[in-house]
Amino acid sequence: MVKTKTNLPPLRLHIPEPKFRPGDEADFSDVVVPEIDEIARPDEGSAPAAIQNLAFGLIRVLDNNGNATGSWNPGLEPDQLRLMLSNMMLTRAFDDRMFRAQRQGKTSFYMKCTGEEATSVATAMALASDDMCFPSYRQQGILITRGYPLVKMMNQIYSNRADHLKGRQLPIMYSAPDHSFFSISGNLATQYPQAVGWAMASASRGDTRISACWCGEGSTAEGDFHSAMTFAAVYNTPVILQVVNNQWAISSFSGIAGGERTTFAARGLGYGIASLRVDGNDPLAVYAAMRWAADRARTNNGPTFIEYFTYRAEGHSTSDDPEAYRAAKEFEKWPLGDPVGRLKQHLIRIGEWSEEQHDAQAAELTDLVKKTQKEAEANGILGHGLHQPFESMFDDVFEHLPWHLKEQVEQVLEEQEAKFGPDWEPR
Amino acid sequence: MVKTKTNLPPLRLHIPEPKFRPGDEADFSDVVVPEIDEIARPDEGSAPAAIQNLAFGLIRVLDNNGNATGSWNPGLEPDQLRLMLSNMMLTRAFDDRMFRAQRQGKTSFYMKCTGEEATSVATAMALASDDMCFPSYRQQGILITRGYPLVKMMNQIYSNRADHLKGRQLPIMYSAPDHSFFSISGNLATQYPQAVGWAMASASRGDTRISACWCGEGSTAEGDFHSAMTFAAVYNTPVILQVVNNQWAISSFSGIAGGERTTFAARGLGYGIASLRVDGNDPLAVYAAMRWAADRARTNNGPTFIEYFTYRAEGHSTSDDPEAYRAAKEFEKWPLGDPVGRLKQHLIRIGEWSEEQHDAQAAELTDLVKKTQKEAEANGILGHGLHQPFESMFDDVFEHLPWHLKEQVEQVLEEQEAKFGPDWEPR
Amino acid sequence: MTVVTQKMNMIEAINSALDNMLTRDPDIVLLGEDIGFFGGVFRATAGLQKKHGKTRVFDTPISECGIIGAAVGMAAYGLRPVPEIQFADYIYPGLDQLVSEAARLRYRSANDFICPMTVRSPFGGGIFGGQTHSQSPESLFTHVCGIKTVIPSNPYDAKGLLIAAIEDNDPVVFFEPKRIYNGPFSGFYDRPVEPWSKHAGSDVPQDYYRIELGKAATVREGEALTILTYGTMVHVCVAVVMETGIDAEVIDLRTLLPLDIETVEASVKKTGRCMVVHEATRTSGFGAELAALVQERCFYHLEAPVERVTGFDTPYPHSLEWAYFPGPVRITRAMQKLIQE
Amino acid sequence: MTVVTQKMNMIEAINSALDNMLTRDPDIVLLGEDIGFFGGVFRATAGLQKKHGKTRVFDTPISECGIIGAAVGMAAYGLRPVPEIQFADYIYPGLDQLVSEAARLRYRSANDFICPMTVRSPFGGGIFGGQTHSQSPESLFTHVCGIKTVIPSNPYDAKGLLIAAIEDNDPVVFFEPKRIYNGPFSGFYDRPVEPWSKHAGSDVPQDYYRIELGKAATVREGEALTILTYGTMVHVCVAVVMETGIDAEVIDLRTLLPLDIETVEASVKKTGRCMVVHEATRTSGFGAELAALVQERCFYHLEAPVERVTGFDTPYPHSLEWAYFPGPVRITRAMQKLIQE
Ligand SMILES: Cc1ncc(C[n+]2csc(CCOP(=O)(O)OP(=O)(O)O)c2C)c(N)n1
Ligand SMILES: Cc1ncc(C[n+]2csc(CCOP(=O)(O)OP(=O)(O)O)c2C)c(N)n1
Ligand SMILES: [Mg+2]
Numbered sequence A, B: 001m002v003k004t005k006t007n008l009p010p011l012r013l014h015i016p017e018p019k020f021r022p023g024d025e026a027d028f029s030d031v032v033v034p035e036i037d038e039i040a041r042p043d044e045g046s047a048p049a050a051i052q053n054l055a056f057g058l059i060r061v062l063d064n065n066g067n068a069t070g071s072w073n074p075g076l077e078p079d080q081l082r083l084m085l086s087n088m089m090l091t092r093a094f095d096d097r098m099f100r101a102q103r104q105g106k107t108s109f110y111m112k113c114t115g116e117e118a119t120s121v122a123t124a125m126a127l128a129s130d131d132m133c134f135p136s137y138r139q140q141g142i143l144i145t146r147g148y149p150l151v152k153m154m155n156q157i158y159s160n161r162a163d164h165l166k167g168r169q170l171p172i173m174y175s176a177p178d179h180s181f182f183s184i185s186g187n188l189a190t191q192y193p194q195a196v197g198w199a200m201a202s203a204s205r206g207d208t209r210i211s212a213c214w215c216g217e218g219s220t221a222e223g224d225f226h227s228a229m230t231f232a233a234v235y236n237t238p239v240i241l242q243v244v245n246n247q248w249a250i251s252s253f254s255g256i257a258g259g260e261r262t263t264f265a266a267r268g269l270g271y272g273i274a275s276l277r278v279d280g281n282d283p284l285a286v287y288a289a290m291r292w293a294a295d296r297a298r299t300n301n302g303p304t305f306i307e308y309f310t311y312r313a314e315g316h317s318t319s320d321d322p323e324a325y326r327a328a329k330e331f332e333k334w335p336l337g338d339p340v341g342r343l344k345q346h347l348i349r350i351g352e353w354s355e356e357q358h359d360a361q362a363a364e365l366t367d368l369v370k371k372t373q374k375e376a377e378a379n380g381i382l383g384h385g386l387h388q389p390f391e392s393m394f395d396d397v398f399e400h401l402p403w404h405l406k407e408q409v410e411q412v413l414e415e416q417e418a419k420f421g422p423d424w425e426p427r
Numbered sequence C, D: 001m002t003v004v005t006q007k008m009n010m011i012e013a014i015n016s017a018l019d020n021m022l023t024r025d026p027d028i029v030l031l032g033e034d035i036g037f038f039g040g041v042f043r044a045t046a047g048l049q050k051k052h053g054k055t056r057v058f059d060t061p062i063s064e065c066g067i068i069g070a071a072v073g074m075a076a077y078g079l080r081p082v083p084e085i086q087f088a089d090y091i092y093p094g095l096d097q098l099v100s101e102a103a104r105l106r107y108r109s110a111n112d113f114i115c116p117m118t119v120r121s122p123f124g125g126g127i128f129g130g131q132t133h134s135q136s137p138e139s140l141f142t143h144v145c146g147i148k149t150v151i152p153s154n155p156y157d158a159k160g161l162l163i164a165a166i167e168d169n170d171p172v173v174f175f176e177p178k179r180i181y182n183g184p185f186s187g188f189y190d191r192p193v194e195p196w197s198k199h200a201g202s203d204v205p206q207d208y209y210r211i212e213l214g215k216a217a218t219v220r221e222g223e224a225l226t227i228l229t230y231g232t233m234v235h236v237c238v239a240v241v242m243e244t245g246i247d248a249e250v251i252d253l254r255t256l257l258p259l260d261i262e263t264v265e266a267s268v269k270k271t272g273r274c275m276v277v278h279e280a281t282r283t284s285g286f287g288a289e290l291a292a293l294v295q296e297r298c299f300y301h302l303e304a305p306v307e308r309v310t311g312f313d314t315p316y317p318h319s320l321e322w323a324y325f326p327g328p329v330r331i332t333r334a335m336q337k338l339i340q341e
């Protein structure tokens, strides 16, 4: 055995620290933004080993002036571009309104996706409408893109009597099977192996539908992430595994998730999975990457792993105060801009949009959201009486109520009567 | 949204299948064995990104004729080489004997490491004696190399009254803190994050001791593996994470763990960890890789991930029958030979060993094992009375016995008296 | 219609249930470590891959989280996955997917998505498996609302209950007492082993049949006391009752959750004395719930406190396995105490 | 020596305990999600990284398995890690490392390696957290031998118990009732919130002190019945007792395992009636173990069955939180039933 040399330097524990903290002026000049088409778009059937460099580059389509160029340019029609823009704008208007509703005490909780709208809107547009999505909690843009009724989203947020989830779930934990949108879990990354299992099932049936899942860069540390990647690789599963790297996981910067040493996209290489790193604030790049991955999955070429490099413009949730841990106005300094602004600029550039149209559309969408909000509030807001019947609490624990839950239903009704008097009636 | 094209091919689920099953003739001619020094040894301080190719090559030192060559050649003295050989031979002799003891009904269970001896013996020799090892259940070679008394290993295997683990653990689940050998767990891969935590503690204290952990290629699928890799990367931890890829996990071939798509060594690249792929049956290559990694860790250059490419020559354990799922005599066909044979060949080649010496040593070691076995059996074998006192069962659940365990001690003693009569005395 | 039966041990009966169900229902998929070509380390799935194909019966990576997580996704797609966890001791890495996902999916989505999945897993000791091949974690699952817990004690029940579990539209944890895979076990470990063939429960129909979940079986009627038990311990209790001649009523719960409270109540009200027997550690074991329920519902009929006969609050030790095991001596002493009070 | 006390809420008391211990013992290390610079989502570690340094108080990746697994390794090295799990609902991914590793290490290595680690985690509901920010999984841990489970109900106890837990040489799960972090909670959710400052338990010594694990506190003496409870429910029970005027003895268990059986037994033998109150779901909750123990040990003193007042066997619903919560109505009804029998 080797004897430890006594003149060795002491070991050191490295604790990653973000560059900027409250009080600092953020400066992202070290963020490398490669040239458009530095790595050209390979064939969708490429072997993962042949395209490893895509995990270290940054797929981009829109340049700083709003031109769409390069081999990844998906060449969308103006109508599609405008639809993409309005979906993102609607998502943002919705977020603003619901955030405010929480602040007004109308519900307990809300989470915005400001700055990250492209990662859900553009991806949803690139998928088929019956491809199954397993989102995290920041992909409301998928529902909006797929035309899920806003009022249903609001009813869920208010946990009111029209909430089809019966007021059981924390706000924003939507479920929408008719829109191929899986029930959101509070437990991070659990949707990852589930998406793989869904795609395995689809493949084993000779179906043509694929699945896609999303999680934050912080959530990649969970074991579920690894299980999902392993299963996806082993069974060559038609699934698209996506990481929205918005730089923050509550108060922890991406270095705490391993972002100091390599890209998140590189995680996929270890499994032999095709891996792309994409400018997440470039809606056309996001769309193009997802199309590439979806075509790959559909032709039995297996899974794709995608990192969207983006920025969480707002707090983690209504429970969070980002000023306590990061420099103010980081988002304004973000070198990759804002996805809404960039697509707008592009549309104007190609003569298919104008500032006036944009403002008008923004106002229109805000109105739509406000109108819908009134409609939703007519069904009640959290804690103001118009909730689901008490005994609904026991439904769906199992398909059928077992005896012990039946007894508990009796009990809760008796309790409510004791509380509200004999005239009380289950609503 | 894109409409799914109706003329799409049906999806297919890929289920990996090994090339050979019982009845087939194994043929490993497709296993790529690169030239020695195809990738030369880089500096221990190299950035992981600069040496990614090491994860796809195969570090080798001994050629087919028993010559040690190339930049990875550790240049060990003949004495060290002979020690390495005898440690491997002793490990094998021990395994053979204990396997037989189990077959004779002297204990419940045993696990051999035949063919994989280099991955524990040569690694242990390359570490300092106080570097902490977190093994799986197939690294008995570490204990043997570190001079842990064979009789203590046997007492543990027999769960007899001299077993310092008080007969509590399944055979081979050793624990040897004085030999910097962590208590073995039955739960796969749990030792991985523990090794990282130990090294984090060491680093946070400015200590100079590093840690190393081992697991099988099958176990890399567990979430613990991923947690460990993530923590190791984030904190630049002085830990060496090793995978013994012996091609099989009970009846599942390495493809079920993801081995069809890329190397296991590649897993490390996703985290930005330096990653080596090593001929696990070449003891000098194994030694050299571990020295490289240990030097790297000791100089605060962070973790290393190592895959040893080897072959499980025998069944998974005494409970297993490999003939039920794999081709017979696969090991004989293994293109990388047998670590004992290869080191012996090398020593003879350099004139430091002979067939006669080898045979004599083999006989001597077998005798030693037999002699030690007798000594151990004098302390009892499983199920034959000479066990630990009944009440020892309650020790060490907690540091101090709480009231409910005290009551249970009383109870077990009363029961034994009821069973064996009033003259019965706790032994 | 004549029912063709066949002598089966527990493994064969489980295999037969899986085989029948794979044949009847194309939605059923089996997955787990070593269950494919090899047929499982206990052979429960032997021959099924060959017969039903690789995409219906297949090996998985060693990731209990992945196994259960993928199964949840398969269930959401519309399949009925039947994952195997190689040993119950190794279910913990998959626990989050089981308790936070499988068990909650129907509830949190208000029936949008369901999880008809049956997790099979060998459990219990008595095979010198040491602490990581002997555990009985069933009580943990009974605390998690949304999961059913089923434990058979003989081949006939194993097949009928497994089929009912697979057909159930909620997640079921199906624990198989591995000590009695190949023969019932009296607890007298020093006596010759009996084969299943001498036990009535080994006459098993070759075809499909179900045993409703949530129904206990009274395996022996008696007046002196009620024994509530399940799995391996059913046989040990019956053997001890025969040995001692105490006129106990022995109830094999079969389903822990939902519990057959009617059978339990009726029996305890009749006998006035109750004993609960399980191999799991005592504190917060399922015996605690049973004792709590019995005293809540039968208090004025009880002549003595409900007795718990269980494994000790230690890990399952390797060499002192029989001192740990709640065997004949422990059961006899408790019965005597109970009828004397 | 004069003890300098200070008004503290629960979070401040926990912070103070951690601060004292970090100062006294260089082996103590805190790790967890968001606990470093930010000081934790509930602020329990606020200021501690700045004061004690980044290698002693640091953020971790979001991997409960990694957090607890690394802590086991640190403990094996000789440190005393105090990991935080952000919500008890998220402890499951780390459960294997906790139950198969931390809890077993001393036993399986026969004292070669130990695991003096204290896992802190906020638990319980009443904050509109929905089903994944409200769970009370304590009973699971009481079934796992080798782990102690501690739950404080006020700032003074929180600090003294946390220090004792950290100094304990065995793994401890320390659940913090998050509903009462900032003030005791009577259960009358429609009444104004009280601050901690009006509660005697908020006078907390600034320096080190310990409250021995395994000792309950009788927070109110009484003759009519015994209430066994812990955490948030202590305050609810006391408030209901005051409101109803029923002369109940209220026992705050503080440590669930090892349980203070003497205090429990003495009280129940005195009052002859016993009620167990917890927020966790009923079936196989810790109330089951308590009911089982009480009827085993006090059977001939009991005038009525042990009553369990608990959360329902459903996930914690978001909008119907107060219908789920075992609040004043449920407790009052149970007390009345109990004293009438
Ligand atoms: C298993 C689990 N652990 C911890 C949490 C608490 N938690 C909720 S969100 C969050 C941060 C997630 O960050 P990231 O994955 O980057 O997603 P983002 O919020 O940035 O979209 C944490 C730690 C949780 N919900 N589940
Ligand atoms: C968590 C867990 N799951 C399953 C098992 C059962 N098991 C024991 S060894 C083994 C195969 C391990 O294979 P590998 O990691 O390749 O190691 P090898 O046996 O080849 O050395 C399995 C599945 C276990 N011990 N722990
Ligand atoms: Mg994030």
Ligand SMILES: [Mg+2]
Pocket (backbone or CB within 6 Å): B216, B217, B218, B244, B245, B246, B247, B248, B249, B250, B312
């Ligand atoms: Mg292997």
